[in-house]
Amino acid sequence: MANSEFIEWLKVFCRGRPEIKRAILFGSFARNDNGPASDIDLAFELSDDSAWGAIALEIRSNAKTLRGLDLINLGGASGELKQRIQEEGVTLFERKKNKTKR
Secondary structure, three states: OOOHHHHHHHHHHHHOOOOEEEEEEEOHHHHOOOOOOOOEEEEEEEOOHHHHHHHHHHHHHHOOOOOOEEEEEHHHOOHHHHHHHHHHOEEEEEOOOOOOOO
16 A cells, blocks of 8 residues: 555645545555556545645645655546546545534
8 A cells, every 4th residue: 555654644634625525545556566666546536626726736745755646536537437446446534424413
């Protein structure tokens, strides 16, 4: 799997961005067949797709990893890519739904 320090950083980052509903690792790191030249493939489910540009820029600017990052907004992904992510993806972060008190 991707570097644990990077994963922890990503979880903290996601908690601080309310637009991020879910972050999913997919590709070679999720399948455990990554090599020295493998990048880290991450997909994000957002509550507001208009925030994607700023989120992707912030991740690329601040992530401490020597690996390349392939960042995907699920809202703009093709059906084929969404299917692949669903089949092999590993959820790294999922925002808990707020329960309303009655």
